[in-house]
Amino acid sequence: MTQKTLIIPIAWRSLWRNSRRTLITFAAIAVGVWSMITLAAFMDAWVGSVVHEATNNLTGHGQIHQQGYLDDPSVEYRFSLPPASLDEAMESPQIKAWNRRVRVPGIVRSERESAPITLIGLDPAREVDLSFYGNELSSGRQPKEGHTAEIVLGRRLAERLHTRIGKRVVILSQNSSGEIAESGLRVVGLFDASLEEIELGFVFITLQKAQSLLDIKDAVHEVAFTLYNPEEVQSEVDRLKQVFSDLDVSTWSDLQPLAQTMQEMSAAMIGVWTVIMFIIIAFGMVNTLLMAVYERTREFGLLQALGMKPRLILSQVLLEAAFMVGIGVVVGMVISILSIYAFTNGLDLGPLAAGADLFGSGRVLYPKLDLIIIFAISSFVWIMGILSCLWPAWRAARRVPVTTINQSY
C-alpha cells in the first residue's frame, strides 16, 4: 500500500513538469470527448426527431394492413374484422392508442385547382396519442360524427387550392366496384404539420363518410397503434401477427425505412466518429507520454537503481496517463453537459430546416443529457487512453539502470 501511494505524488507532479504540453494534451482530450458526446447527443436528437416525425405523422409504432396493401395502397386491399375481436386484440397493456382508418389515394379539386392527395377516413378522437391529427386543428373544427360531408385540409394544401374554411371541394377516388367515387365536401378545418408533404398530401373525413363514399361497408385499410414503450414494438408486432395471421402487421421501421436507415446511419456515424477522435487522442497521448518518458530516461533508471521494481515504474507511468486522460475526460464531460444543456429547450434548425425536412427531421431538435452515453464514451476514452499508454510505460519500465543513470541531462 505504501509503495502504491508513493507513486501518486510522483505521477501527479510529473504531469506538471511541462505544464504547457500537459495543458495542450488536456485540451485535445477534452475537445475530443466533447465532440464525441455532443455529436452523439445531437445525432440522437436528430434520429429522435426523424423517428418522431415518422411515427407521429400517422404511422404510429405499428400498423395492420391487408396483405398487398403496402405494395398497392388501393381500395381493394381492405379488411373487415368483427369489432369485438379487434377490440380484444388491441386491449394490450403495451398499447397506448389505436385507431382504424380508411386510407386511399384520391384527388381533391377546388373551384380553381386540383391536387393528388391521400384520403383518410378516421375517428379524430381516437388519434390522440397516436398521431399529430389528435392535436387541436390550427383553425376550424373536426367534421361532425357520422356521414357528414365535411373535410379537413392541410393549411398549405388549402392555399394551393385557393380555398378556405366554409368553401366546398370535391373528392375523387375509386370505390370498391372500380367506379369513380365522387363527393362534394365543405372545408371545416385546417391543420398544420411539421412536414410540408403531410400538409400538402393528406385530407381527413369521418370514417363512416369514407366507408360510404368507397362503398366498403365497415371495412378499413389500416389499424395504427402506438405503444407506451416503443422498444417493445417487435414483441407486440409478433403477438399481433399470431392473432391476425392472415393480415400484414408491420413495425414503424418496416413502414418508414428511411427513418430506420437514418437511425442505423447515425449509430454508425457516432461509432466511426468516436473511433476517429479516439485515434487522434491516442496519438496525442502516446506522443506526450513518449516524450515524457524519453526526457526522464535517467530518472527511470535512477528509480530502478534505488530499488523501485519495474512493475511499480510501469504503474507510475500508467497512473500519469490515468491522471492526464482522466482530467481531459472530466473537462470534456463538463463542457459537453453544458453544451447539451444549453439546447435542451430545442435547437431551431432555422434555414437548415428545409434540408432537414428532406431527411424526415423536424425543424427543432431536442438533444437530451443521456448519462449512460456520457458515461460510456468517457469510460471508453479513459480506459482505452490508459491502455494506449502501455507502450511508453513498458519502455520506461524496461530501462536498464546502468545505461540510463550515467547519461547526462
Added chain:
Amino acid sequence: MTTIVHCNAATKTYGQDEVEVHAVQAVTVEVTKGEFVSLSGPSGSGKTTLLNLIGGLDRPTSGEITVDGSRVDQMKKADLAELRLHKIGFVFQAYNLIPVLSALENIEFIMQLQGISPDIRRKQALSILNEVGLEGLGDRRPAELSGGQQQRVAVARAIVSEPAIILADEPTANLDSATAEELLNLMESLNRNKQITFIVATHDQRVIDLTRRRIRMVDGRIDTDVTEAD
C-alpha cells in the same frame, strides 16, 4: 570481520568479437564492514564499471559477486531491485535526486519503498536531514538547492535506511572545493561513527587521501590495493 562485498574473478566485457572492450578483467577483491575504500585510476580503468557490478546495476560477463551474502550475478531483475533497496545506498556524480520530490521526500523515498510507516520515516528523514546540515531546507525541490546541498541530500538518501554499503561514484566531481571538503568530512564521520561501509570511485586526490584503503585500477585490473594502518 564481516565480509560485505566479495568479487571473485569478476569480468565485464562490452561489445563482441573484434571490438570487445574488457572494462573489468578478473577482479578479485573483498571489502569488510566499516571499511572506507577508494577506487581510483585513470579514465577507462574500470572503476565505475566495477562499482556498477557491485551495485547490481550491471551484470558481470563472468565471475562471482556477492553483496552481504547474496549472489548479485545470479539474481533476477526484481530481486536485484530488492537488494539495492535494502542493502545498497548510491551516491552519484550528478546527484540524481527525483526532481518532483522535495529534499525531505527524496530522503523518505527509499523508506517509503521499504514500506516503513509515515511517522517513522518522517522522523528518521528529518533527523538525517539535520545530520547532513540541511535543517530547514526539507521542503525545497532539488532545483532550489545548490549542488553541494543536493549532494548532501543524495548522501542522506543513501544512508537513511542504513544499508550494508554505500557506493559513491565521483561524489565530489561537480562540487567546488569547499563544498567537496564538507561532503568528505560528512562521509568520513558517517563511516567512523556509524560504521557505514563506503566504496568511492574517484579521481579526487582529497578523497583518496581521506580513505583508509586505496585501490588503484588500471586497464580493468587492480593495480595496487593499499590499506593504511590505524
